[in-house]
Amino acid sequence: MNALDSTFSSGARRTSLPATARILFALLERMDFGALTLTTPDGITRRFGPGGSVGELDGEVDLTLRDWKLCGDVLTGGDVAFAEAFMDDRWETSNLAALLTLIALNQRALEVAFYGRWWRQLVFRAKHLLRSNTKRRARHNVVAHYDLGNDFYGLWLDPTMSYSSALFNGDMSGSLSSAQEAKYERVLRQLAPEAGAHLLEIGCGWGGFAECAARAGCRVTAVSLSDAQTTYARERVAEAILQSQVEFCIKDYRDISGKFDGIASIEMFEAVGVKPGARACIQTITIANDRFEQYRQTSDFIQQYIFPGGMLASPEMFETQVQAAGLEVDDVHSFGQDYAETLKRWLAAFDAHVDKVRAQNFDHRFIRCWRFYLAYCPAGFASETTDVAQYTLVAA
Known part of the structure; x- marks a missing residue:
């Protein structure tokens, strides 16, 4: 008897x-990696996958479905429907990150289930396009994510308030704060600024890189669309007595004019003018070349719930855009597994402070959404569907 039989017995039942x-289970039967223990609403346990360890996955991963309708919802709505069902307590697992990593590792076999039907994806895609990052929409999209409050992010980010991948340099046992500072220092080294150089930072977040560059003797113009982040960043550099070296602007990067001695952008895939001989260092998340076209034509959980208007580039697309801008790639440093570790630490900190998140009037569904997000992203890096890299650019 297997998972595709039309009836199942459990004692007298x-x-x-x-x-x-039946359709969903047929897809699960095609799993190439790991093992899944699935408990269905009738209380019956079924097992899928060849077993064995895969990367950090050791042993079986469990999933408990609380209603049968979820199967149809996932087949039509893909990962968005699966995430929404988690947010609504319609399924549970003892290890969310492990489950989502298992799904990512088996994405080829489970593609139909986790991309959803074309008509449902059309709806998701239309919603995503309506929130694309035109100038008019960009500020609204930023507010939707980054202006949830500095106190919210402060609960689970490290003391540097860095909301991008840390750089562990092979030592995953090191502190997150040290790894975040190492990330900033590498960006600065790649820019190789002379004393007093004028740098532009696009998407400055809470000011971590701006402070690092100012301490190194640079002048920094740092732009953001987030009021909350900019307020924090200004206070940060003032406390460090560096305010004379850093100018924070609430402005769309497309409205920036002039030339700079160097440009830094950490997980904001954009660029503007650099002086002859100057360099730019862009840290950006990418999606695998062979997955990009399908990704471009659909919309996923991240785009629907976390980063409205967001779109990842593939390495090929990124380099094409760089060349079109009259630049060339001088150096690429990829460190996707460092991002997986960064996200793992964020999720642990988020879970440790969930009562304080709740005390800030974020409801149960919001908390489930963010737990899914912080577990969903490392699955992409673990399966090498996504990567993060620092691209150093020079004028062609």
Whole structure:
């Protein structure tokens, strides 16, 4: 007897299996990696996958479905529907990150389930396009994510208030704060600024890189669309007595004019003018070349719930855009597994402070959404579907 039989027995019970469950289970039977223990709403446990360890996954991963309708929802709505069902307590697991990593590792086999039907994806894609990062929408999209409050992010980010991948340089046992500072220092080294150089930072966040560059003797113009982040960043450099070297601007990067001795952008995939001989260092998340076209034509959980208007580039697309801007790639440093570790630490900190998150009037569904997000992203890096890299650019 296997998971595709139309009826199942458990003691004296016999349970009819819905058609959508049969289809979903047929996909799970195609898993190439790991093992999944699935408990269905009838209380029956079924196992899928060849077993064995895969990367950091050791042993079986569990998933408990609380209603059969979820099977059909996932088949039509893909990862967005799966995430929404988690937010609504319709399924549970003892290890969310491990489950999502298992799904990512088996994405080829489970593609139909986790990309969803074309008509449902069309709806998601339309919603995403309506929130694309035109100038008019960019500020709204930023507010939707970054202006949740400095106190919220301060609960689970490290003391540097860095909301981008840290750089562990092979030592995953090191502190997150040290790894974040190492990330900033590497960007600065790649820019190789002379004393008094004028740098532009696009998307300055809470001011971590701006402070690092100012301490090194640079002048910095740092732009952001987030009021909350900019207020924090100004206070930060004032406390460090560096305010004379840093100018924070609430401005769309597309409205910046002039030339700079160097440009830094950490997980904001954009660039503006550099002086002859100057350099730019862009830290950006990418999606695998062979996954980009499908990704471009659909919309996923991150775009629907976390970063409205967001779009990852593939390495090929990124380099094409660089060349079109009259620049060339001088150096690439990829460190996707460092991002997986960064996210793992964020999730642990978020879970440790969930009562304080709740005390800030964030509801149960919001908390489930953010737990899913912080577990979903490292799965992409673990499966090498996504990567993060620092690209150093020079004038062609």
